[in-house]
Structure formats: structure tokens, C-alpha cells
Amino acid sequence: MAGRKDVKKVVLAYSGGLDTSVILKWLQVEYGCEVVTFTADLGQGEELEPVRGKAERAGVKQIYIEDLREEFVRDFVFPMMRANALYEGQYQLGTSIARPLISKRLVDIARETGADAIAHGATGKGNDQVRFELAAYALNPEIKVIAPWREWDLNSRTKLIAWAQAHQVSIPTDKRGEAPFSVDANLLHTSCEGKVLEDPAEEAPDYIFQRTVDPEAAPDTPEVIEIGFEKGDAVSLNGENLSPAGMLAALNELGRKHGCGRLDFVENRFVGMKSRGVYETPGGAILLVAHRGIEQITLDRGAGHLKDEIMPRYAELIYNGFWFAPEREMLQALIDKSQEHVEGIVRVKLYKGSATVIGRRSDKSLYSMAHVTFEEDAVYDQQDAEGFIKLNALRLKLLARRNMR
Secondary structure (H helix, E strand, O other), X not given: OOOHHHOOEXXXXXXXXXXXXXXXXXXXXXXXXXXXXXXXXXXXXXXXXXXXXXXXXXXXXXXXXXXXXXXXXXXHHHHHHHOOOXXXXXXXXXXXXXXXXXXXXXXXXXXXXXXXXXXXXXXXXXXXXXXXXXXXXXXXXXXXXXXXXXXXXXXXXXXXXXHHHHOOOOOOHHHOOOOOOEEEEOOOOEEEEOHHHOOXXXXXXXHHOOOOOOHHHOOOOOEEEEEEEEOOEEEEEOOEXXXXXXXXXXXXXXXXXXXXXXXXXXXXXXXXOEEEEEEEOHHHHHHHHHXXXXXXXXXXXXXXXXXXXXXXXXXXXXXXXXXXXXXXXXXXXXXXXXXXXXXXXXXXEEEOOXXXXXXXXXXXXXXXXXXXXXXXXXXXXXXXXHHHHHHHHHHHHHHHHHHHO
């Protein structure tokens, strides 16, 4: 914990919501320091300019509001997609992958403004505190991090609101009541946790879902799309070249329409407890299916199987906050090497919550019709298989004979 007298200026990750509005004022009161605010547009779908007015009214002189959507998808989401990363077999890491970029900018802005510390609004129970701080320390080992939720005693919404009112902090009227669940959103996903979702035996209510239509209410007619890939990254949709953020936004709209990418998931947090979350990753779900589709014909068996072996470790590193750790970077180099020839076109059918590959083609394809045909061929001598089988059976025969004695 940073010594309060040592902190003269702090950069706060600021959303303008109840928690970070209270944190802003709390830093000014308890630390007596100047606060710089940083708000990132990661495609969460909210109007961010009102945040500037809130910060100004709180006396903030240096206000950073930045559109990071392209950097987010290009430098964080797409590298992760090349790995087909899924945490515990299902979760596409939508919250996890945003944290290193936010931390990177917090550290950058602290350097630019001469700030002594950075601050975040993550609680002491969750994963985000770990992700923010591990990333920050990896980028600047001398940075001080202030985590108010680990310092103060404002451990309920009632106490937060009472403190805010006592210190003239403006509270949106919709924040005065108890929120039914918490939400994190960016261009890749929407995540809902807590309150009405805390009992994993109870089905999530319909109003939880904000980014996708109910698959049962999705169009009765399937829609077929074509996604073009270069070096493992999606670059075109139905023949139109798109930027990384443009691609994900377009796939999100298609996934929204057809109810793709819903997940009700109980995960193991890094801090030790299990938590239940409801995720919507419409564009990501389509992209993952399509990427695996193009890899099926362009990636060698050995390379593909090795990727699948390391993927759980890679996903766990991202989930646990080690994006800037050397082992993640080493695995990324291996993954990126595997993508050199992953290019071509994939056709995907979208229908009532599913995204299904129905065709793939590539100039770099390893698929040989001449070898796999059931008709007569001139390239594969089936008699070769006999010696192949005998050699592979040798150790099994020796084992069997020993066990029969």
C-alpha cells in the first residue's frame, strides 16, 4: 500500500459510475492528492463524453478519454484468437484481455503527467485487482498502486451512497437502488455477475442478456457469411476488408441477430473462490469457430495438436493477469509462428444460437483430395499401411505377451 503522504498525484481508472466517483473524491480527501482521470473506450457501448463533465465538476484538471478500440482488438483480442484461447474450456476471456491495455495506459499516463501512483476500482475479492496490478508492475516495477476497496470500510452500496452524500458526490438516480447484478462490457463481450446470479442452480433471468437476442426468437432462416483470414487474423467479411475493430463490431451485430455466444459459466477465480457469470460474446464466438475452420486445412497436424496442448496454459495466463509475463510472450511467439500460412476463406452458417463451419478454402491448404478420395488413386499405396501398423503394434504385442505369462 502506498504511503499516503508520499502520493501527490494519482491516475485513476475512471468510469464515472458510483464506485469510481466515490473513489475520486476519497482520494482527494484521504490522500489529499491531485487526481488525473483515465477513461478508455473499449467498445462498451456507452457515451463517454458525459464522463468529462463529471470529472471537471469533481475538480479534475487532467482528463484522459481515449478511443482504444482498434488497439484493443489488434494487439490484444486478435493475438488471443490466434490461440483459440478458452479458459476452463469455455470462457473467451472478454474481461481478462481488456485489463492489460487499461493498465498499460494508466502507467503511460502516470509517466506523462508525473504522477506517483495509479488507482483502480476493483474489489479485494475478484480477479481484476490482480490483473491490473500484475500488468502495472510488469511495465513499471516502481509504480505505486492504490486499491481503495482494500483500504476503506465502505463495504456496501449503502455505505458508498452515504459517504457520497456526505461529501457532495453526485449520484445518478438509477444508482441509488441496489443493482440487480454487475456488468463489465467491451467490444469483445458483456459479463454479468453477482446478486440475482449468485445461485448457480437458478436460471439467469431474461433481462440479464443485453447483447444478443434469445436464440429461440432468432430468425428462422439461417444466414451464411464468409470470413477471410490472413496470418490467422480475420481481415474481410463477405468480401469487404475491415479493420480489426470494424470486423469484431460487424460480427457482433451478426451474432446479436442470431443469438450466438451466450455462456452461463461457473469459473475458478485466481484468488481461490468459484464464481458464476453470464457472458455474451457474439462476434468472438463466430470468430473462434471460423478460425478453427481455416486452421483445419492450413495447419499441420503436429502444429495444430501442439497449439491445442498449450492453449489451456496460455488462456490461464491471460485469466490470471500475466499478459506481460515472459511465458505468455514466449507462447505467443510459438502461436504466431503457427499462423504464417493460416489464410483463406471460411463459410459459416448462423442459426438460432449456433455458428457452424460449412466450407473452407485456401491457396495454402494441406488438404489433398488425391490422397483422401474413396475412388481409385495413384498417390497412396494402401499396402504401405501394413508395415506402418506392424511397427506401431510391436510394443503392444510385447506388452500383451508379458501380461499373458
